[in-house]
Amino acid sequence: MPSVSSTSASSATQPNSPSSDQVEGRNKNLKVPAQKAEKRIWNFQNRWYDEYKWLHYDEQLNRVLCFVCAEAKSAGLFSNSMKTEEAFTSVGYCNWRRGNENLRKHDISQQHKEAVRKLLLLKKSPISVQLSSVTLKKQEQARIALRSMFTSIIYLAKQGLPLRGSDHDGGNFIELLNLRSEDYRREKPLTSWDIQNEILKTISHFILRRIVAIVKSARLYSLVVDETSDCSVKEQVSISVRIVNEKLESEEYFLGHYETSSTTGEVLEKIIVDGLQRFGFSLSDLRGQCYDGASNMSGKFNGVQARLLKLQPKAIYVHCLSHSLNLALQSVASKHPFFRDLLSCVHEVGTILHGSPKRMGEFESKLENTSSNFIKPRPLCPTRWTVRVKSIEGLLNTYDASLQFLEDLGNSKEKISSKAAGLHTLMEKGEFFLGLLMAKNLFYIGECLSKVLQDPSATVSGGIEAATISVKRLQGLKSDGRFEKLWESMNEKIQECALDEPKLPRNRNRAKASDSTKDFSSPKERLQVCVKRLDVDLINPVLQCMKSWRLLY
Template sequence: MAKRKQTFLDNFLSKKASSSSSDSALHSELSVPEKPGGSGLPTSSICQEIGKEGDSAHSKEDENVPKVDLSSSNVIESNPDVLGIPSNDDQDPGENVDDRQTTKKLETAAENLSQSTLAPENPSRIVSENAYQPSDWASVQHVGKRHFNFQQSWFQTFPWLHLEKDIQKMLCIICVKATRLGLHRANTVKEETFLSTGFCNWKKAIEKCKKHESSNYHTTSLNKLAELQNVPIKQKLQTEALKVQETARLFLRKIITSVLFLAKQGLALRGNESDSGNFLALMDLRSEDVEGLSAWLQRSKSFTSWAIQNEVLRIASHSLLRQVMKKIENAKYYSVIVDETTDSSVKEQVSLNIRIVDEDFEAQEYFMGLYETEDTTGNALYTRIIDALQRFNLSLENLRGQCYDGAANMSGKFKGVKAKILELQPKAFFVHCFTTP
C-alpha cells in the first residue's frame, strides 16, 4: 500500500510541475526538510495540502488516475531490506512471511542442535559399551540342508548383542545389566532367550532382534540404565555411602546381639588374650550363617575390640538401669542392700541392691552395680552409698530400710554405715542380712 501511495505522489508532482506556477510553489513546499527521525516522507499537514490540490486539479487530469484520500493518516514506509523480510511482490499468493521466517529459524535451530556437543549420544551405544563382540567369531546354524551364518554386521545394527563365552550364544547386555542391578520389578515378564539361555537362531536373527529391541523389557532396561548413568557424581557417592552405612549397621547389630547373649548367660567375653575368647568364637560361628560378615570383620577389626565390647555392655547397662529407675520411682519407697567384696584383682568392690514392693505387693530386688572403693571404713562406705543414691536421683526421704552384714564397719553402733544413715533418715529400719532357705 505504501508503494502505491509513493507512486501516485511521484506522478502527481511531476504533472503539476509542468502545468502552473502554483504547482511549482506546491513542489517547493514539499521540499521542506523532514523532521529529525522522520521517514523521509512529508508530514501530515503537507499531505493534507496535497489532498486539497489534488481535488481541485482532478478534472484536468486523466480520468484513469485513481483518487486516494491522504488527509487522514501519516505515511510511514519501512525498508524491507533492512528488516531482512522479502518483499510481498516476490512471494507466492497466500504465503505468509512470518510463517516462512519461523520455519527457517526452526530448521536452523534443529541443525545447530544436531551438531552441538551437548546433544545426547545414542543411549543404546552408551549402555552397551561393555558388550563382548569379537570380530573373528563365527557360528553356523544348520536347518536341514541349509546353512545360516552369523553376520558381523549385526553387531553394528544391534549394538546390545553380547557373546556369552560359556554358552557361545548371544545375550542382550542391556537387559542382563538391568536384571543384575535389580532395576526391574519382581513380577516383570522376562525374555529368557536374551537373558540366560542365549540366542542362536541366525535364520530369523534380524526379526527376533528387532522384536526384542522393541519389547517392553528391553526398553525399560535401556531407560533405567540411561537414568543410572546420568546420575550426578555427588548423588552416586551419597548412594554408595548409604549402602556402606547400611551394611555396617547390619553387621554391628550382629556384634551387639552376640555381646548381649554372652552377658545374659553370664559368660566371659574374653580371656587374657585379645585374639581369643567366647565372643570371637561366637562371631566366627555366626559368620557361617551371615553372608559377608567374615570379610567385613577382617576389614573392621576395631569393631570386635575390647573397647567396643565394653561400650556395648555400658550402653546396655544404662538402658536397663533407666527401666529399673522407672519402677523404683513408681514404688516411691525403697530399701538398700549393701555388701562389700574383693575381686580377682584384689580390689574392693561395693555391691548395691535396691528392694521395693511393686503394684502387686510383691517384693522385688534389683542389682544396681559394683562400685570400687579404696577404703573399707564405715565412713568411706557410707560416702560411696550416698554418692550412688544421688546418681540414681533417689531421695533419702523415701529410704525405709537398710540391710548389711554384722561387720563393725557396716552395722556398727557408732561409726558403722547403719549409724550414719540413721542420723540422716531415722525411718531407715536396719535388718541384719540372712539367707533364705
C-alpha cells in the first residue's frame, strides 16, 4: 500500500489517471459493435482499453462508458455546477469515426478529473486512520519482537547457558536474536544488560507464582534443603519443596538459591523460615524435611531439623537416602587399600589423558582398530561416589590401548613419565583387571540405585523397594559362581594383553605368635579368599546401610 505522501503526489501530477482499485470490475469486451456511417464501417480499436484505463463496455447499452465517471454519477459525487457528458456516464459512446479524438478530450476534461479525485477521496481512508493503522502495525511488530526476546531468554535459561559474553555485542542471547531477526526485525532492539536481567526477573517471578499456587493447592508439603559454594566462592542455600498431587504422585519444585555468609543451624533456620514466609507457606502445613548428614543440618540439638521440629513437631526428618548411599560407598572404598589404589589408578589415567590434547591424540591413535563409541578413561568426581561406572568402563574398554599408551609415556622424557611407568606396572597385573571387574559390578548397582533415589518423583517407599532389589543383587555378587566368571574374564584378558598372571606371595619369616597367614595351594585359591574378604569389607557395609532404611521407614 503506498504511503500518504506518494499517493498525493501521484494524484497531483496525473489526476485524470484512475488507480487500479477505481477501475476494478470494468468490462473489456473485444467484440464491440462497429459503426456504420456514410456507407463506411468504423470499428472500435481494442488498443484503446490499454490507452484509457477507464474505458468500460456496457453490455445492456451495447456501447462504452467511462467507468470512473459513471460510478461517480451514480454515487452523486459531481457538483451541481458540473456539466456531465451523458455519452460517458449514462447513454454510452459509439462514435468510432472520431473515437480516439473524443476519448482523449474526455480523458483531460474537468468532469473526468473531478470524478477521479472524488472517488479517490471517497475510497481512501482519512490520514488519522492511516496513521493509526501504521501505529498498530508497528506495535504488533514490536510485540512479536519482544515475545521473541522473552522466549529466547527462557530457552537459554532452561538450557543453563549464559546470556552475555565478554562484551555487549557478543554472547548467546545476541547471537540467538540475530538468528531470529530474519523473521522479525526490530529497529531499536531492547538488548541492554539491565533489560535482560529485568526480563529474567519477570520470568522468574511468573514461574514462582505458578509454583506457589500449585503448592498451596496441595496444602501439605515437605522441604529439601542443601547448601554448597558456587563458582564465585559464595555459600548458597538451595530450597525445594515436595508435594503430592491429586493423582497421589509426588512432585518436586525448586524455589531458589539464597546466599549466606554462615552455615550454622541457627542461620540456616532463619533463611528457611524467611523463605517460606515470603512465599506464603504456613509452617503448620510442613510435614517433612530432608537434608544431608552434616551436623548443622541433621544435628539432634542445634541442627536445622531439630530447630524446625520445635516449630512444627509433625515435620519428620529424613536423611537423604542418596547421600547416605554415597557416604557408605565412599567409606568402604577409601578404607580398603586394594580398592583405594585401584580407583586412584583409574583417576590418574583419566587425568593424564584429559590434561593434554597431545596425549589424548596419541591415545586415540592407538584406538584406530577400536570402535569410536567406546567410553574413554576419565577422571573420577571427588565427591560423587555413586558415579564411577563410566570411568571404570572407560579403562576396561580401552585396556590394551591404555597399556601401550602408558608404556610409551613412561619411556618418554615428560615430567609425568615416572607416574605413567608406575601406572603401567600396576595395570600389567592380572589381579588389577580382576579388581576393575569387581568395582564395576559393585558401583553399577550403587549407581542404578542412586538414580532411582534422586528422581524428582521418588518416594520413601519406592526408595526402600529399590534398596531391597539392590540388596539381593549385592548378595548375588558374593556367590562362588560369580568369582568363576570373573576369573575366566581375567584369564582371557591375560592372554589378550600379555598380562602378568597372579602369583602366590613370597613367604616371610614371622614369629609364630603373630603369624595369621594361611598357606594357599594356588593363586586362584588366594584370590578367591581375597575376593570374599573384599565382599565382606565392601558389600556388607552397603548392605547394612540399605537394610537400615527398611528398619527406619
